[in-house]
Amino acid sequence: MAQIFRPSSNTVAPGVLVALALTPLVLGGVVWLLVWSPYSTAVGVPMNQAVPFSHQHHVGGLGIDCRYCHTGVETAAFAGVPTTRTCMTCHSQLWTEAPLLKPVRESLIANEPMRWKRVHALPDYVYFDHSIHVAKGISCVSCHGRVDRMPLVAKQETLYMRWCLDCHRHPERKLRAPGEVFDMASRDPSPEVGRQRLKAYQIQPARLLDCSLCHR
Amino acid sequence: MNDATSSTETKGPPPPPGTPVSPTTEAEPVFSPLGYPQRLLAPGLTYASITEEVASIPLRRIRSGWWWAAFGVAAALLFLLVVAVSWLFVTGIGIWGVNIPVAWGFAIVNFVWWIGIGHAGTLISAILLLLAQHWRNSINRTAEAMTIFAVMCAGLFPLLHLGRPQVFYFLFPYPDTMGLWPQFRSPLVWDAFAVSTYFTVSLLYWYLGLVPDFATLRDRCATRGGRFFYGVVSLGWRGSAAHWHRHQIAYRLLAGLATPLVLSVHSIVSLDFSVAILPGWHSTIFPPYFVAGAIYSGFAMVLTLLIPFRKVFALEGLITPRHLNNMALVMFISGLLVGYGYFMEVFMGLLSDDPFEHAGTLSRLWGAHSVIFYPVLLCNVIVPQLLWSRRIRMNVWALFALSIVINIGMWLERLMIVVSSLSRDFLPSSWGDYWPTFWDWATFLGTMGLFFTCFLLFLRLAPALSMSDVRELLTPGEEGPPVDEPQPEAKV
Amino acid sequence: MEKTHPEPVYGVMAEYENARQLLAAAREARKQGYVRMDAYTPYPVEGLAAIVEGKRSRLPLVFLLGGLIGGGGGYAMEWYAMVLAYPINVGGRPLHSWPSFIPVTFELTILLSALSGMVALLIATRLPRLHHPVFAVPEFERATVDRFFLCIEATDGKFSPDAVTRFLETTGPVMVKEVPRC
């Protein structure tokens, strides 16, 4: 009988076989990269807003405290976004004509709210409470990064559950002294300081891993 | 196949002159003193004639009328499945009859039924191989194929019955963004592993057996495309002694692995129920009783497939009364075990002072669920008693009918187990009934379509009998009825 | 067959009616001191491999190792997931509830064992190999049907086409042929 296949087939066939075996691995890897890439996490991707509000200028430059605008952060789950009034308290005096701020002025005149694009969005089934984190010494920086250095705010962390758990497993690594919480420059504590603060704040890490803490 | 010699399109050597073409109708059976048919193969078979008989099915497309008719029906049912599943994904699981309390319905019933059927294949092939039961050689290939396709159908249901099938992969361990893992205490996770392992191993085992036969087809195939196809799938097999040697080792080791696997898979399936605390589910007899049931329904299905197959393709010479008789016997014995399972359930139920267990049993005996309990008893225990008689076992039509009855009976049994326990559990306030919907039936029939479509394609593409295995049974060189032991000359 | 061989040969092949003759021939060839040979049969012939290539296969070892890795790895994974990675109170059951871990362990044992075995088999048999010199021999197509072949390969130390051919003629073959290398 004649040969059905050319000699080259002897290298092709095993090659194909190996390739088939590897495909699932490769695919998995691709998905993994995709999931962790900024494409889906939006980490480090600045969000364009109607008014290009610069935290760098207001916080870093002018040194305005977070709580001046994000009023709810100590009392409510929702940190709160400043009302048009809040912006106008200063900008009725400063830069009253600045074209950049036109939308703000219009909003006030038309009594039509500003519309900001969400930068940090959690799924609807996750219930995050700013007030308790702030009260227990978690600094703004720990999740939002050095906002005072951002001309336009961008996500610093993936906000994936895995990331939440990292901190909920070892809160002591992030705890700030009560005074430093809103201090952009504050640093993560040394291990023993962290442990002391853990006691001071009366945090039971074990409890922090219960599903019911964030999912209801 | 009297036209075997005159065939022009078959390439390769004509069968050696003087080879008596194997009889389409088997010669009068020879019986052992105990009254068992003794012939394993019809007289007058040669390597060539065996090869011809088997290879002609895929290569010469014989009996295509029958084939197309069957395929038409199967394909139609398969289409029904596609429709049913699409609609299911669009609207949700609510289109089925499931409810609270009966949250599992046809899907799980069918799953258990199919996976049960999926057991005979590997069992026949592997266990009988290890036990050197040579009668396995003419039926193992079909049985294995049946296993593959049945497991495919079975595997569908656990996915379909999920409320959110789009996230089925939560069932498997992988590094996710949530830092979560499957919950390994759950029998459903065990299922996921068991079924996928079983499918993989059965597939390997089947394919391993097929490789040499694919080589045969390659060498006898007329068309270029065919030669290419079989050439690839036979991996360039050339029957080298070294290859045969390793092939045999691997084949036997796989059989050795498959045998406990078969037993484990249906035990695990049974744990889906017996791990739960429901009266009627929470029972230690389940694993053995499920395995017996699986073998039972499996053999029934093999018969259901083989009998018409052997008739249509005139393979009475290779699949002889002895095969049928043996299968009937295995089926019969496993049936008796199942019967014992029923008996024990009722017995324990009545014996226990657990009011819930007790009530459940009574409702089967003469309560709400007797309407299903007694049909099950009839199909799986009473009617099969006919198998005591040799004349029944020798009568293909009787066997065929019986196998159908048993298939139905075993499906009903699963329905009884799943539904009746759920609809009458602990609190009378939450009792409720279950009624299947059109889509329940559509999905069930649809998987039949999937199964038979695959099976028919298999008949057309692959050798439905293992030629190399059957050749082993022939005395090399000369013809004549083979005997059970391999030839003394063959092993030196 | 006296003429010289312009093109290189792979070996010389003899075709036999049945396994008995093949076995005899192979055994004879061994006596003659040929070592590099192979036999081709339509079904596994007991003991043939032992003759044509003296050494035993180590396949079973691979199966065993695969199984051990699968089982051990499986159980380790379960333990890690349930006890270490994210310990959660599930119905008050112990974190390390080993009885529930057995099924998956078992299944993974089987799976890994089977997979590694298959891979090992392919490697050991050098398959797939779709192109092979012996396929060039026209009669060879019956090797998968009803004929038995013995091929003494050119790589053999004391191989010479004529000598081998002559020797094989003596073993009562249906035919003897040179297999060209290609």
Added chain:
Amino acid sequence: MDLTELKQAVERLQRCGGEKGRLEGWRSLEELADTTEFRELLEREFAVPPDEADNRAGLKRREFLQILGGTLGLAGLAGLAGCTVRPRGEIVPYVEQPESLVPGKPLFYATALEFGGYGRGVLVETHEGRPTKVEGNRLHPASLGATSLFEQATILDLYNPARSAAVLHRNGPGDWPAYLQALQTALLKLPPGGEGLHLLTGTITSPAFGEQWNMIVQRYPAARWHRYEPIHDDAFLEAERGAGWEPSEHRYHFDRARVVVSFGCDFLFALPGSVRYARELMAGRSGERAEMNRIYVLESVPTLTGAYADEREAVRTAGPDGIAAHAAALAAELGVEVRFSGTWPGGGAAAWARRVAADLLAERNRNGALLLAGGDQPPVVHSLVRAMNARLGSYGDGKGTISLLPPLVQNRVHQGESLAELAAAMKAGKARVVMMLGGDWVQTAPADLDFAEALEQVPLSIHCGLYLDKTARRATWHLPQAHPLEAWGDTRSFDGTASLCQPMIEPLYGGHSLHEVLDGLARFPGRSGYEIIRSHWVAPGRLDEAAWRRALHDGVVEGSAPVAAAANPGGGGQVEVALGEPEAGLELVLGPDPSLWDGRYAQNAWLQELPRPIHHLSWGNAFLIGPATGERLGLESGEWVRVRGGEEEVAIEGPVVIQPGVADGAVGLTLGCGLWAGSDESPFRVRQPTVLLNRTEAAHERGESGVDAYPIRTRAHPWRRAVVLERTGRNDRAVTTQHHHLMEGRDLLRMGTRAELLERYPASGNEPLPTFYNLTEEMNDAYAWAMVIDLTRCIGCNACVVACQAENNIPPVGRDQVERGREMHWIRVDTYHFGDPDQPEFGFQPLACVHCETAPCEPVCPVEATVHDREGLNLQVYNRCIGTRYCSNNCPYKVRRFNFFRYAEGSAREPLQLMANPNVTVRARGVMEKCTYCVQRINAARISARKENRLIRDGEVIPACAQACPTETIVFGNRNDRGSRVAKRKESPFHYALLGDRNTRPRTTYLARLRNPDRPPSAT
């Protein structure tokens, strides 16, 4: 319609000076978009048909409200849990943040809701201006912090897209100014005295309303005010008149009662004070006290009160063994002068009377007697009861079990006559202007009044109501009514305490309050509701500014309750009793529906779906007959019958349900079901329906919302009449959520007398069985949440079920799904009956997830979607659930619920999205759900406690069910805190765990149901 358009619109409006006559205050363009002028303007400007205009405006408004939602990041609302796609929403802050509002923090406002005209004080939880939940008001006497199911369900009525949203003129487009014009011209045409001006309302206790009416009467002396409630107490009024008692209303004191005898009075449910009464009754019935009060009830069809009674007699109304006969016999035993004309009470009645009399006269029960007569009982029963009460000293001023209050309702008239009078006037063409406020009389008026036809004769008929009901369609003008939570108002409660009602939100669908509409009769164009109420209350002799503010804050007007008249109740002298002959035929017994009342809640999908107590019928009612009757007639449950009233040829059809406890020969049927059945007047056509309302609509359209009893209800027979039953051959079962009401001899609901229980269950049930598992780790946490349900207290009123539904965003699923057994209620009230099927005893068992410590559901979940937390909660993590439903299969209590379809679609879409509780995830299709112990409330409490570095105090966390419960049946708390109420209850000797022998170690456990019958109860 974009912003600029709107702004121009405003300017034009200001130019044409449209006056709205609505309450002043913070306004938005959106609100404006709703005003009728604006619609009118739209028509002129863009020539769009009003309905569309309305829709446009509607859309605009929705957008606005969505923005409100937006400030919360749409938590739990925007998408459904489990969608794995991240939401990319917007944050939309306020332009100016209202005072005291912190986005994400709920605010609570006190107000009052009316039930049958009487007020019940409530607190309303609002999120960014969206009312989301109603709670009881502890300061209010009718509530004491609890509510009935109606208050709980009202929140759905508020957002109900089925509500009428447009002024209709002769069923066509109309608008407010045009209406005012028409009204004025009509009024001007009236004769000077104002003859022909008629007002028709339901029961009204509002003082301001009364004042308004007085003004109107000053202007039109001849104006007439008619009053008709389908559920009325005319019989009592007749008795009162007949005997010449001075007009009064009863205020009962169940906490003082030792022996309560009810002659068909459903006092635990149907009275304005029921919520309070239920609480008071429990003072004498909790397991702690050794001696309990005793309740005798006589009734023909089981009601909540009957089911709860210690001794219940299922008897017919008339005849020698009827309720009247029993009353008469008892009166005679007690020494009241009774003169029987004709038949005498039967032996049964006499024997019963002797026993009860002995009980009543026993020394231990001195001054503890309390006898009641149901509003549906004939006058003679009322007279007898009055006489007996007088004789037993129940009216003892101050200490007695009954105080008589001066009438609280405005316009106290015989309602049947009052309505008949109006009908007559209309037929005679005398009625020129008829204003019908807040009712659907075309539907509910006695059939023989031909109210609809009479209405045709009226030149100007005005109807104001929440829905486009039959009356709305037939009236010349229909005005959409503002929901009680959208309008200013005031009301009095059962004991006379006045409350102010304040709006929580601008009218969602436009509309005006009844006060505002009525004011149109007095002046043009009428004052705003705010002016009306304030001008009434802030007046010399009433309230000053401070008191007004306090009243608004507290929800009650201090010291507004009238002092009980120490007057002589009368009731002396002889009572004439004419007992009819024993009746052979069947007697149809009508009564209010436990969910829909008289039909006013028929548009409320929650209440439609709510399983009625006792038989658990859902989405409609059925003809209830006793087993004996069923036997005699050869009828099975599910068979359809035609019920024909004796004289005239009216007949109604519906399924029969065999219900143990229905008196032999009686056929029970509730009012208020089957409204809109198969009619073209289904209001849902009007607005684009959400999924939820598709369901209600479908049910109505297919006539599957039950049997409409009104066609067979006549003036002469408001409550009961002789009927004949005919088979129709049709046979499909009424939908019910509990098919099996017997306990099959299982130890599920423990019930019996104190002695029996202690003897039958010596072990307190506190010690769990041994287990292999080490549960200590979890036990050691500071909190171990647990719940104890005291079955002795449960009256089966369903308030907990609706409260749970409102709190946890539980969607209704529709009739067909309920029929398939897919209802979603997280808590259900199981009912079992015991003993003789014709005189059964009933037991209620509220059941939600019991949070087993060794939960069977958890180990079978393949993906850790249901697990435990360290405080012992059995959690369901929706976004991890893949929907294998294995957990439900393995749950011995079957308390888990599954989203077989996208049930929550409605709640995730406008406008119902606004109603959703932002702190509870809206569940996606294909996930399991169940009771969470209101984990959102626990978390809220924990967060505030942790901020202060303290532990959560006992009573700081109250689940919705416990909060709504009138009788404190459900107590929730921290079991590890020895002092907590939960821990104390768990020490009771009657404490037990349901299916404790399964060793599931439930956190929710029960206290056995104590009963205190005089006769030995039939075996449980």
